[in-house]
Amino acid sequence: MRLAFILSEIGSGLRRNLSMVISVILVTFISLTFVGAAGLLQLQINQMKGYWYDRVQVAVFLCVENSTSPSCAAGPVTEEQRDTIRGMLESEAFTPYVASVEYESQDEALGHFKDQFANSPIVDSVTADQLPESFRVNLVDPEKYEVINEAFSSLPGVDVVSDQRELLEKVFSVMNRASLGALLVAGVMTVCAILLIATTIRLSAFSRRRETGIMRLVGASKAVIQLPFILEGVIAAVVGALLASGALWGMSRFVIGGWLAREYPETAFISDQQVLLLVPALILLGALLAGVSSLLTLRRYVKV
Amino acid sequence: MIRFENVTKVYDATSRPALDSVSLEVDRSEFVFLVGASGSGKSTFIRLVLKEDSASRGAVYVAGQNVANIPSWRVPRLRRGIGVVFQDFRLLPNKTVFANVAFAMQVIGKSRAVIRETVPEVLKTVGLEGKNNRMPHELSGGEQQRVAIARAIVNRPGILLADEPTGNLDPTTSMGIMKVLDRINSNGTTVVMATHDDDIVNTMRKRVVELRNGAVVRDDAQGIYIGETEAVAE
Numbered sequence: 446m447r448l449a450f451i452l453s454e455i456g457s458g459l460r461r462n463l464s465m466v467i468s469v470i471l472v473t474f475i476s477l478t479f480v481g482a483a484g485l486l487q488l489q490i491n492q493m494k495g496y497w498y499d500r501v502q503v504a505v506f507l508c509v510e511n512s513t514s515p516s517c518a519a520g521p522v523t524e525e526q527r528d529t530i531r532g533m534l535e536s537e538a539f540t541p542y543v544a545s546v547e548y549e550s551q552d553e554a555l556g557h558f559k560d561q562f563a564n565s566p567i568v569d570s571v572t573a574d575q576l577p578e579s580f581r582v583n584l585v586d587p588e589k590y591e592v593i594n595e596a597f598s599s600l601p602g603v604d605v606v607s608d609q610r611e612l613l614e615k616v617f618s619v620m621n622r623a624s625l626g627a628l629l630v631a632g633v634m635t636v637c638a639i640l641l642i643a644t645t646i647r648l649s650a651f652s653r654r655r656e657t658g659i660m661r662l663v664g665a666s667k668a669v670i671q672l673p674f675i676l677e678g679v680i681a682a683v684v685g686a687l688l689a690s691g692a693l694w695g696m697s698r699f700v701i702g703g704w705l706a707r708e709y710p711e712t713a714f715i716s717d718q719q720v721l722l723l724v725p726a727l728i729l730l731g732a733l734l735a736g737v738s739s740l741l742t743l744r745r746y747v748k749v
Numbered sequence: 750m751i752r753f754e755n756v757t758k759v760y761d762a763t764s765r766p767a768l769d770s771v772s773l774e775v776d777r778s779e780f781v782f783l784v785g786a787s788g789s790g791k792s793t794f795i796r797l798v799l800k801e802d803s804a805s806r807g808a809v810y811v812a813g814q815n816v817a818n819i820p821s822w823r824v825p826r827l828r829r830g831i832g833v834v835f836q837d838f839r840l841l842p843n844k845t846v847f848a849n850v851a852f853a854m855q856v857i858g859k860s861r862a863v864i865r866e867t868v869p870e871v872l873k874t875v876g877l878e879g880k881n882n883r884m885p886h887e888l889s890g891g892e893q894q895r896v897a898i899a900r901a902i903v904n905r906p907g908i909l910l911a912d913e914p915t916g917n918l919d920p921t922t923s924m925g926i927m928k929v930l931d932r933i934n935s936n937g938t939t940v941v942m943a944t945h946d947d948d949i950v951n952t953m954r955k956r957v958v959e960l961r962n963g964a965v966v967r968d969d970a971q972g973i974y975i976g977e978t979e980a981v982a983e
């Protein structure tokens with residue numbers, strides 16, 4: 446009975462304040478969408494890290510005819526130098542760092558190059574002897590790139606040691622900044638949402654002051670008096686959170702899944718299922734937001 | 750049922766106290782008129798019984814319990830034992846007579862079956878049979894006050910507090926209301942009625958407690974209303 450009563454109170458409260466309730470829904474929708482977008486970016490970063498950190502290599506490029514670095518002064522790498530370098534990479538001193546070593550010849554390099562730039566007219570003008578041969582080193586710990594760099598970069602016959610991870614880090618830092626920006630917008634919108642919820646509850650409490658006054662007199666408990674107001678805010682915020690979840694799911698399905706994944710097939714993107722992980726968090730956040738702000742408002746505006 | 754022990758209530762330190770060291774005892778099933786001019790402390794008395802305010806000094810006992818010792822979460826229980834009626838009725842304008850009375854039962858969690866059974870009974874007690882589905886604005890002032898009384902007693906409180914319940918009503922209608930209150934009192938409910946309607950007090954011949962400037966100046970077992978001339982002379 447009490448439950449039915451509280452539910453009917455909530456219903457009448459929502460109807461009476463419809464325009465305010467809608468604005469609460471929209472503001473929580475926008476703010477939680479930005480929170481979710483930041484979450485999506487973080488998920489995407491983690492996904493890419495997981496995917497790429499297993500694949501990134503340190504490339505030890507060897508000298509070719511027109512290399513300019515000092516260690517290549519003697520011209521292209523000799524058979525002997527190449528064997529020394531390979532020997533060092535495979536020696537016991539480096540086994541704690543090096544997981545595996547692959548040799549890429551100039552012909553293989555040309556093959557990869559042609560794959561990568563298949564649509565570019567540049568391909569036809571490149572020949573195998575312009576591309577450096579290299580050792581592709583998989584590290585046990587990708588962070589230990591410096592060890593390889595120090596040991597090999599000045600060795601005769603080595604042109605340059607390059608860490609592919611550095612490139613990725615740049616991409617990740619851009620993405621991190623974007624997610625920070627999304628969080629900032631989310632923060633501002635969340636403040637809006639909290640204030641708007643507080644105002645809505647105040648209005649609602651004012652328009653129902655007669656009822657709450659009588660409830661107090663006949664001895665209704667604090668919960669029965671306050672719960673309809675709190676739940677009103679929570680319901681509006683949860684609806685906003687559901688809309689935000691829908692928007693994020695749509696974004697991942699149609700923008701990431703439908704477009705980005707087709708354009709960049711070799712990149713690992715997050716899936717719709719991973720987006721669904723965000724949904725409970727968003728709903729919880731929305732409910733918490735509304736619950737706390739309405740509780741604080743009620744303490745000031747509804748005497749019990 | 751209600752006991753005040755040297756109760757003083759100060760709202761604002763600069764002005765005189767609303768109640769000044771009042772000691773008073775109201776027994777179970779008693780009918781007491783609280784008379785006195787406006788500002789004599791009648792409403793403050795009612796607020797203290799309901800624990801809407803707490804006494805600055807002294808102790809207020811309701812049903813044997815010092816209200817100062819009731820924790821805030823138990824206050825609703827105290828109020829369930831007390832019905833209140835006001836001069837301005839305080840009905841919910843968008844609810845029918847039945848719904849207004851039922852509201853008092855709904856909010857404390859009574860079942861629908863109990864409500865359906867009790868509300869018509871109580872409406873009959875206050876003389877509103879057959880008006881279940883009227884809206885408050887379709888009723889006369891006297892009828893509205895009867896609805897308010899029905900709402901106050903529907904949960905069978907031991908005490909009924911009435912703050913000038915006839916203040917907005919003409920003398921004939923007022924007498925009707927008094928009959929209702931008298932009937933409720935004879936069923937065992939303690940009634941405390943604040944009023945400055947001398948006709949009613951003189952007709953009813955009940956106990957009269959007169960307050961002036963926050964102090965009890967008279968307590969007659971079967972009193973009449975004599976404060977008016979003195980108050981005017983003052």
